[in-house]
Amino acid sequence: xxxxxxxxxxxxxxxxxxxxxxxxxxxxxLQARPLVAEAGTSTMAVYTRFGGxxxxxxxVAEEGFRLLxxxxxxxxxxxxxVADIFGLALGYRQAALDNPHLYGVMxxxxxxxxxxxxxxxxxxxxxxxxxxxxxRLTGAVRRAYDAGRFHVGEPSSxxxxxxxxxxxxxxLELAGYFGAEDDSLAQxxxxxxxxxxxxxxxxxxxxxxxxxxxxxxxxxxxx
Amino acid sequence: xxxxxxxxxxxxxxxxxxxxxxxxxxxxxLQARPLVAEAGTSTMAVYTRFGGxxxxxxxVAEEGFRLLxxxxxxxxxxxxxVADIFGLALGYRQAALDNPHLYGVMxxxxxxxxxxxxxxxxxxxxxxxxxxxxxRLTGAVRRAYDAGRFHVGEPSSxxxxxxxxxxxxxxLELAGYFGAEDDSLAQxxxxxxxxxxxxxxxxxxxxxxxxxxxxxxxxxxxx
DNA sequence: GAACCGATATAACGCGGTTATGGCACCATG
DNA sequence: CATGGTGCCATAACCGCGTTATATCGGTTC
Numbered sequence: 001x002x003x004x005x006x007x008x009x010x011x012x013x014x015x016x017x018x019x020x021x022x023x024x025x026x027x028x029x030l031q032a033r034p035l036v037a038e039a040g041t042s043t044m045a046v047y048t049r050f051g052g053x054x055x056x057x058x059x060v061a062e063e064g065f066r067l068l069x070x071x072x073x074x075x076x077x078x079x080x081x082v083a084d085i086f087g088l089a090l091g092y093r094q095a096a097l098d099n100p101h102l103y104g105v106m107x108x109x110x111x112x113x114x115x116x117x118x119x120x121x122x123x124x125x126x127x128x129x130x131x132x133x134x135x136r137l138t139g140a141v142r143r144a145y146d147a148g149r150f151h152v153g154e155p156s157s158x159x160x161x162x163x164x165x166x167x168x169x170x171x172l173e174l175a176g177y178f179g180a181e182d183d184s185l186a187q188x189x190x191x192x193x194x195x196x197x198x199x200x201x202x203x204x205x206x207x208x209x210x211x212x213x214x215x216x217x218x219x220x221x222x223x
Numbered sequence: 224x225x226x227x228x229x230x231x232x233x234x235x236x237x238x239x240x241x242x243x244x245x246x247x248x249x250x251x252x253l254q255a256r257p258l259v260a261e262a263g264t265s266t267m268a269v270y271t272r273f274g275g276x277x278x279x280x281x282x283v284a285e286e287g288f289r290l291l292x293x294x295x296x297x298x299x300x301x302x303x304x305v306a307d308i309f310g311l312a313l314g315y316r317q318a319a320l321d322n323p324h325l326y327g328v329m330x331x332x333x334x335x336x337x338x339x340x341x342x343x344x345x346x347x348x349x350x351x352x353x354x355x356x357x358x359r360l361t362g363a364v365r366r367a368y369d370a371g372r373f374h375v376g377e378p379s380s381x382x383x384x385x386x387x388x389x390x391x392x393x394x395l396e397l398a399g400y401f402g403a404e405d406d407s408l409a410q411x412x413x414x415x416x417x418x419x420x421x422x423x424x425x426x427x428x429x430x431x432x433x434x435x436x437x438x439x440x441x442x443x444x445x446x
Numbered sequence: 447g448a449a450c451c452g453a454t455a456t457a458a459c460g461c462g463g464t465t466a467t468g469g470c471a472c473c474a475t476g
Numbered sequence: 477c478a479t480g481g482t483g484c485c486a487t488a489a490c491c492g493c494g495t496t497a498t499a500t501c502g503g504t505t506c
Binding site: 107108109130131152153157160161163164165166167168169171172175177178184187188189191192194195196197198199200 | 330331332353354375376380383384386387388389390391392394395398400401407410411412414415417418419420421422423
């Protein structure tokens with residue numbers, strides 16, 4: 001029994017405003033009062049809809065994973081699964097670079113707004129959502145095994161290895177541990193992917209060719 | 224000209240207390256009043272010594288890198304550089320597991336105590352200190368090239384690739400994206416290292432042997 | 447149309463980082 | 477040994493921000 005038809009638009013508006021605040025001003029800009037002002041409501045909405053600011057942060061992380069998944073889903077699937085892996089990795093990295101603070105919230109890299117209740121703990125996170133966003137990646141890895149390109153170990157392990165390398169690279173890149181963006185891409189991420197592919201069973205020439213193919217396809221898609 | 228000989232012990236005590244608070248209660252336990260109470264002083268000490276809580280966090284991160292460097296320096300250097308790389312990786316991971324919150328602060332994974340001034344931004348960090356802690360790793364990589372074990376690409380790139388994989392693995396492990404600890408070690412980190420080594424030029428049997436040797440040496444050192 | 451229920455606007459609360467203020471220990475001088 | 481000065485430190489107050497108590501208003505139900 002409901003007294004007022006809660007318009008679901010308000011929740012979506014708050015999440016959108018939160019992502020905007022986060023993108024523009026970083027974690028410390030994600031505050032209750034500016035947030036509700038931007039959405040044209042009062043602080044109570046945060047509590048009736050999210051239970052508090054940590055709930056907002058969680059909703060932002062969820063939306064971030066959803067956006068990431070959508071972005072990866074937009075990467076076309078080709079006949080070369082290893083090239084697809086490279087393309088997905090580039091798209092993944094670009095998503096992180098486009099909104100670093102959102103990426104940080106998604107993986108608990110930052111804990112904005114409220115320390116009372118630990119929002120996104122180092123040891124917490126939302127593994128389920130992360131898995132969902134990586135179905136595309138695990139799918140491409142599986143296809144690489146099916147095609148005989150990979151044959152060392154098994155797909156789930158290989159996907160975890162690739163994900164570790166990619167996530168670690170992006171984290172260190174965002175933290176400023178590498179130099180210029182283009183350099184780090186060509187000097188770290190690309191060889192990392194190629195070397196891992198070789199270790200997983202691909203031969204050197206195929207890996208190099210797929211690296212170029214994947215990067216080329218990604219560049220064509222993204223201008 | 225100095226009126227009172229500032230005893231450097233107080234600063235060290237505050238940093239030690241901060242690390243203890245962090246280890247026991249996580250980022251949100253790292254607060255000014257409990258901190259100064261534990262060190263037997265008042266809140267002003269935080270400002271005269273560190274300029275504010277963000278300064279404390281920064282000092283904690285620095286001390287964390289120093290501790291990490293010391294820990295890696297304690298790993299013995301053998302005639303097998305690839306085995307040494309595995310040993311260093313295991314020591315590095317163990318340091319992160321021993322105090323996950325400290326590791327989080329070091330790499331800006333959490334931003335405790337104070338949002339006014341962004342303490343450890345996603346885009347900030349202290350790259351210099353990180354580099355210092357990895358001299359041992361880069362050294363072992365260079366020796367692997369000198370010994371002819373690695374010959375694809377160049378040492379600095381290879382070290383960055385290995386670091387990316389290791390850091391990414393640890394971050395995802397701490398975030399709970401992998402299952403049990405032992406499983407993730409055997410199923411993700413170990414093959415990740417071996418596959419990368421193969422991609423960098425090592426042959427399969429040597430990489431597998433060095434993996435076992437490095438793990439064995441590390442286990443002997445650490446009970 | 448009356449009663450009820452839940453979301454919301456307003457205003458106040460409490461915690462925690464910060465800062466204004468006064469005192470005091472130490473060093474430098476004569 | 478007296479005296480002035482310097483700057484660290486203890487106390488207490490300030491302020492911002494997440495949160496919460498309270499009153500109100502709109503919609504649904506009988």
